[in-house]
Amino acid sequence: MATIYIETHGCQMNEADSQYIVRRATSAGYTLAERAENASVLVLNTCTVRDNAEKRAYGRLHHWKAIKSADPSVRVVVAGCLAEQDRDRMASLLPHVDGVFGTKDLRALGDALENWRPEFSDDGETVDRELDTVIGGTSDGVTGPYDALRAFLNIQRGCSYFCTFCIVPHVRGRFDHRPLGDILDEVKRKVAAGAREIMLVGQTVNAYREPATGADFADLLEIVAAIDGVERIAFVSSHPKDLVEKLARVAATLPKMNPRFHLAVQSGSNPMLRRMNRKYTIEEFRDRVAMFLSYNPAWAITTDIIVGFPGETEADFQQTLDLCSTGMFAQAYMFMYSPRRGTPASHWEPVAPEIQRERFARLVAVTDAHVRGYHDRKIGTTVRALIHGVSRKDPTRLAAKTTDNVTVHFPMIETAPNLAEPWIDVKIDRAAVWGVSGIAVGRARAWDAPARPVEAPLIDLVGMR
Numbered sequence: 001m002a003t004i005y006i007e008t009h010g011c012q013m014n015e016a017d018s019q020y021i022v023r024r025a026t027s028a029g030y031t032l033a034e035r036a037e038n039a040s041v042l043v044l045n046t047c048t049v050r051d052n053a054e055k056r057a058y059g060r061l062h063h064w065k066a067i068k069s070a071d072p073s074v075r076v077v078v079a080g081c082l083a084e085q086d087r088d089r090m091a092s093l094l095p096h097v098d099g100v101f102g103t104k105d106l107r108a109l110g111d112a113l114e115n116w117r118p119e120f121s122d123d124g125e126t127v128d129r130e131l132d133t134v135i136g137g138t139s140d141g142v143t144g145p146y147d148a149l150r151a152f153l154n155i156q157r158g159c160s161y162f163c164t165f166c167i168v169p170h171v172r173g174r175f176d177h178r179p180l181g182d183i184l185d186e187v188k189r190k191v192a193a194g195a196r197e198i199m200l201v202g203q204t205v206n207a208y209r210e211p212a213t214g215a216d217f218a219d220l221l222e223i224v225a226a227i228d229g230v231e232r233i234a235f236v237s238s239h240p241k242d243l244v245e246k247l248a249r250v251a252a253t254l255p256k257m258n259p260r261f262h263l264a265v266q267s268g269s270n271p272m273l274r275r276m277n278r279k280y281t282i283e284e285f286r287d288r289v290a291m292f293l294s295y296n297p298a299w300a301i302t303t304d305i306i307v308g309f310p311g312e313t314e315a316d317f318q319q320t321l322d323l324c325s326t327g328m329f330a331q332a333y334m335f336m337y338s339p340r341r342g343t344p345a346s347h348w349e350p351v352a353p354e355i356q357r358e359r360f361a362r363l364v365a366v367t368d369a370h371v372r373g374y375h376d377r378k379i380g381t382t383v384r385a386l387i388h389g390v391s392r393k394d395p396t397r398l399a400a401k402t403t404d405n406v407t408v409h410f411p412m413i414e415t416a417p418n419l420a421e422p423w424i425d426v427k428i429d430r431a432a433v434w435g436v437s438g439i440a441v442g443r444a445r446a447w448d449a450p451a452r453p454v455e456a457p458l459i460d461l462v463g464m465r
């Protein structure tokens with residue numbers, strides 16, 4: 001049987017690209033494999049944004065060499081940003097790799113899968129391609145039979161902002177906004193395939209401009225929200241420079257919007273923001289967030305922060321700490337700066353690793369306290385969340401995501417996926433930095449439908465949670 005294993009590293013753009021690869025593969029007759037060891041084609045969809053991601057990708061590819069050695073008919077493919085960046089290097093370093101497809105070569109990857117398909121024999125087994133298969137297995141991109149519920153949809157590629165630490169404009173190119181008609185067709189296809197939540201994805205989605213008409217991101221949100229069957233809309237990631245009042249106003253008027261706004265600040269210090277080429281001051285950032293919240297007071301603001309960027313002094317870092325101490329962020333994704341080849345910042349004097357680590361620990365302590373506080377406020381409430389899959393940490397539990405992007409864990413309530421009722425009402429009784437947990441008390445067929453009661457699982461009744 002032709003089987004494909006896809007492992008996705010990195011951002012939601014890669015998730016969206018992997019969904020495209022899955023579509024091409026399944027329509028060519030492949031079945032998705034749960035483990036690399038069981039697949040005829042192995043695809044690693046890679047990321048270069050962090051040094052760690054790059055090292056992990058090379059590690060995985062070396063591991064897959066053993067699989068290829070055991071069965072030379074297996075095809076090993078690399079896709080994504082690292083493929084774009086290291087195309088030539090891979091040819092010499094990884095001779096067992098059969099195909100390297102950059103971010104602009106997805107269609108060619110789909111064509112290659114079709115061409116290879118006849119090489120893998122069929123055993124006649126009937127396969128339910130949508131429900132009985134999963135993508136990935138051990139990576140960031142572990143998803144499962146609930147995949148179709150949350151559709152990632154690229155609305156643009158590349159970025160034109162050239163932050164001095166970022167590799168994206170160099171490997172993905174400048175902004176290339178998708179035509180509105182294409183986006184809407186894909187939204188409708190995803191809804192027909194079972195999507196309840198549409199996640200609009202791009203490096204800077206709020207810079208979106210429809211190539212023909214000039215319609216902006218707020219216009220796009222309104223148009224997507226008007227499509228029948230779309231229950232919820234989310235988007236990631238946004239740039240503070242492009243946070244305009246029209247977007248805040250429109251977001252506040254659309255009941256389908258998920259109340260979560262991811263706005264990467266990167267630093268609280270103006271000298272650092274200038275060095276990073278971020279195109280805003282910290283005062284502008286604060287003012288824009290305040291403006292946004294004046295229209296959308298219940299929204300969660302989440303962010304990205306880089307610690308130890310070249311030239312960062314203790315005073316610069318203190319300003320980042322001060323910003324985070326305000327409790328502005330419901331979640332912060334923090335990274336110690338690591339140089340990316342080909343970017344201006346990679347040539348600059350680094351901050352000593354021990355100073356980076358010490359600052360990182362202090363920042364984590366401050367942000368974690370506020371994140372935990374945000375989660376604590378959910379204790380005693382019942383939240384409605386879209387089911388995501390079996391918890392990676394504990395296979396006796398399911399995981400779901402609230403509309404403000406908080407992970408919710410609860411004891412298993414089903415032995416087979418129930419995609420007809422994907423909205424779970426969970427009564428929250430515990431909170432942590434990673435998210436919240438509780439008991440499922442109801443489930444609903446639609447976001448705004450009444451829930452039918454769910455009985456507590458036996459494992460809970462005996463107090464084993």
Ligand code: SF4
Nearest residue numbers: 159162163166168203
């Ligand atoms: S805005 Fe900056 S960090 Fe974000 S993708 Fe563009 S260049 Fe990279």
